[in-house]
Amino acid sequence: xLKRFLSSTASRRVANVLDEKIYQVTTYARPDDLCxxxxxxxxxxxxxxxxxxxxxxxxIAVTALGHSNPKVAEILxxxxxxxxxxxxxxxxKECLDLSANLIKKTKQLGGQFDASxxxxxxxxxxxxxxxxxxxxxxxxxxxxxxxxxxAFQNSFHGRxxxxxxxxxxxxxxxxxxxxxxxxxxxxxNDELTKLKDYISSNKNELAGLxxxxxxxxxxxxxxxxxxxxxxxxxxxxxxxxxxxxxxxCGLGRTGxxxxxxxxxxxxxxxxxxxxxxxGNGFPIAATVVNEKVNNALKVGDHGTTYGGNPxxxxxxxxxxxxxxxxxxxxxVEAKGKILEAGLxxxxxxxxxxxxxxxxxxxxxxxxxxEPPTEVIxxxxxxxxxxxxxxxxxxxxxxxxxxxxxxxxxxxxxFEKAVESVYK
Ligand SMILES: Cc1ncc(COP(=O)(O)O)c(C=O)c1O
Numbered sequence: 309x310l311k312r313f314l315s316s317t318a319s320r321r322v323a324n325v326l327d328e329k330i331y332q333v334t335t336y337a338r339p340d341d342l343c344x345x346x347x348x349x350x351x352x353x354x355x356x357x358x359x360x361x362x363x364x365x366x367x368i369a370v371t372a373l374g375h376s377n378p379k380v381a382e383i384l385x386x387x388x389x390x391x392x393x394x395x396x397x398x399x400x401k402e403c404l405d406l407s408a409n410l411i412k413k414t415k416q417l418g419g420q421f422d423a424s425x426x427x428x429x430x431x432x433x434x435x436x437x438x439x440x441x442x443x444x445x446x447x448x449x450x451x452x453x454x455x456x457x458x459a460f461q462n463s464f465h466g467r468x469x470x471x472x473x474x475x476x477x478x479x480x481x482x483x484x485x486x487x488x489x490x491x492x493x494x495x496x497n498d499e500l501t502k503l504k505d506y507i508s509s510n511k512n513e514l515a516g517l518x519x520x521x522x523x524x525x526x527x528x529x530x531x532x533x534x535x536x537x538x539x540x541x542x543x544x545x546x547x548x549x550x551x552x553x554x555x556x557c558g559l560g561r562t563g564x565x566x567x568x569x570x571x572x573x574x575x576x577x578x579x580x581x582x583x584x585x586x587g588n589g590f591p592i593a594a595t596v597v598n599e600k601v602n603n604a605l606k607v608g609d610h611g612t613t614y615g616g617n618p619x620x621x622x623x624x625x626x627x628x629x630x631x632x633x634x635x636x637x638x639x640v641e642a643k644g645k646i647l648e649a650g651l652x653x654x655x656x657x658x659x660x661x662x663x664x665x666x667x668x669x670x671x672x673x674x675x676x677x678e679p680p681t682e683v684i685x686x687x688x689x690x691x692x693x694x695x696x697x698x699x700x701x702x703x704x705x706x707x708x709x710x711x712x713x714x715x716x717x718x719x720x721x722f723e724k725a726v727e728s729v730y731k
Contacts, residue, residue: 325356339688347375350710350718352693362718364694369524369556369671369705372585373630377709380588380623387622395613403428403616406624410582410594413632418569420576422598428616432555432583433466435593438610439579440470440488440516442597443549446604447515450547456490456510458517458548462526462698463493465518465553474518476526496523496531500538507539511546516579521567524556527698528666528673536568537575549601552577555593556671559585560631560708563641563669570668585708588627592620631708640708643715644669647704650719654726661730670708673701687725692718 325343345355352361352375366372373380387402394400407426414423427438440457447454459465459474466472472480473487481487490513494503507514521536523529543550557567559582564570568577578601583593614620630636648665651674655662664675676683680702684694697703702722706715 339685342688347371349374349376350707350714351375360691361688362692362714362721364692364704364706364718364722366705366707367589368584368695369561370584370587371589372559372561372708373588373627374707374709375589377588379626380590383622383626384590384619387619391618393614393617393619396611396615400616400618400621402618402621402625406594406616406621406628409625409628409632410596413565413628414596417565417632417634417637419566420568420580420596420598421573422576422600423580423596424599425597425602427595427597427610428621429593429595429612430591430614430620431466431593432553432581433468433471434612434615435555435581435583435595436465436471436474436518436551436553437468438595439518439551439553439581439597440474441610442579442595442601442605443516443518443551445609446549446601447547449604451512453513454547455515456492456513457488457515458492458494458507460496460519460523461493462496462523462529463518463520463553464523464525465520496529496535500535503535503539504542507542507548508546511548514546514548516549516551517543518551518553520553520555520557521571522557522562522668522671524671524703525697527675527701528671528703529698530666530668533571533575536571540575540577549579550577552580554580555583556705558582559627560637560640561585561669561671561705563637563644565632565637567668585631586624586627587620588623590620590623592617592624594624636708640669643708643710643712644672646712646715647706647719648672650715651704654719654723657723658726658730661726667704670704670706670710672704673697674704675701682729683722683725686728687722690721690724692721692725694722 342354343356344352346353350363352363410426411423444455461476463476465474473491476493540550552568554566579597581595586592651665662674666673679700687694695703
C-alpha cells in the first residue's frame with residue numbers, strides 16, 4: 309500500500325516536472341525521459357525516474373573535476389559567505405590570484421611562453437568575443453583595413469554574434485542573417501603552402517586567425533602540429549594575431565595543461581581562450597594575451613559586469629591548482645589510454661560501422677559510418693550518457709577524475725549499445 313502510494317507520488321512528480329518544459333524556449337532537443345537531479349564524480353542520477361547514468365559527457369567537457377566535487381562545493385560556500393560580487397570597478401583578491409595563477413601555470417607547464425595578461429569573463433563565447441575584439445583592435449592600430457579574421461571549416465567558437473561569425477556550421481549561422489564581415493573560412497586540410505599564400509597575400513586586410521587545436525564540436529579533429537606551427541609562423545611574420553580556442557580541449561583534457569603545450573614554442577598563440585573546465589560548472593572564462601596584444605588595448609575597450617567575480621575566481625584558482633599538477637596530468641593521459649584502447653577494440657569488432665578513433669587524452673571521438681543517433685539513444689537506455697560531435701562522431705569527454713573502473717563499465721555499456729543497433 310505504502311509502496312504504491314510512494315510510486316504514484318514519484319510519477320506525479322515526474323509529470324509535474326515535464327509539464328514545466330512548456331516554459332523552455334525551443335532551442336534544445338532533449339529526451340523526455342530524463343531529468344538530472346544530482347551527480348557524483350562521473351555519475352549522474354535521475355531520482356525522478358529512478359535511474360543512474362555513467363556520464364561520458366561531463367556537461368560537455370565542463371565538470372573536469374567531477375560532479376559535486378566536495379572541495380568546489382566548500383570553496384563556493386566559503387566564498388559566498390565572504391564576497392560574491394563587487395564588479396570591475398575595483399580589484400578583488402580572488403580575481404588577481406586567478407589571473408596570476410593562469411599566467412604562472414601556463415608558462416610553467418609548457419603553454420604560451422609569452423602569456424602576460426588575462427581578461428576574465430563568464431562563458432566560452434564571451435572569451436572568444438574578447439579575443440576577436442582584441443585581435444581587431446591590434447590590426448586596426450596598424451592599419452584601419454586590417455580587420456579580417458580567418459577561421460576554419462568545422463570550427464565551433466560559440467553562439468554570440470562575433471563567435472558565431474567565426475563558427476562554420478551553416479545550421480548555426482544562416483538563420484541569423486548578417487554576421488560580422490571579413491571572415492574567411494579556410495580548410496585546415498589544405499596544403500600548408502596554400503594556406504600560407506592566402507595569409508601573406510591578404511596580410512593588409514587580416515587582423516587574426518582563430519583555431520581550436522583540437523576541433524571539438526566539429527567532430528574531434530586534432531590539427532597536426534606542423535600545420536599549427538606553419539600557420540603561426542606565417543601569421544607572426546604578417547602581424548596577424550593567432551588565437552587558440554582551448555575552451556573544450558584545454559585545461560588538462562589532452563593530458564597536458566593546454567592542448568597547445570604539446571606544440572613547440574614557435575606554434576604558441578598570441579591569445580588563447582579558456583572556459584568550461586575553468587569553473588568546473590560555475591560559469592567563468594578567460595582570454596589570455598601577450599604584451600603585443602595588450603599594447604593595442606586601452607581603458608574602456610572592453611568590459612563585463614560579472615567577469616572575474618570572487619566566487620568564480622575562487623573556484624577557478626582551485627581548478628588550476630588541481631589540474632596544473634604534473635601527476636594529475638599523467639593520470640589523465642593514462643585514463644585516456646584506457647578509453648582509447650577500449651574504443652579501438654570495439655572498432656575491431658565493428659570495422660564497417662566504426663570508421664575512425666581520434667583524439668588525445670580524454671577527448672576522443674569515434675567516427676561512425678552514419679550518424680550514431682540510435683547507438684547514443686540505446687546507450688542512454690542502458691545507463692550511459694554520450695554526445696555526438698560533427699556529423700557522425702560519438703564524443704567521449706568524461707570527467708578527468710573518472711575512476712578507471714567506471715571507464716571500463718561505460719565502455720561495456722557502449723559496446724552493448726553498438727551491438728544491439730548493428731547485430
Ligand atoms: C571550442 C569551443 N569554443 C567555444 C564554445 C562556446 O562556449 P560557451 O558555450 O561557454 O559559450 C564551445 C562550447 O561548446 C567550444 O567547444
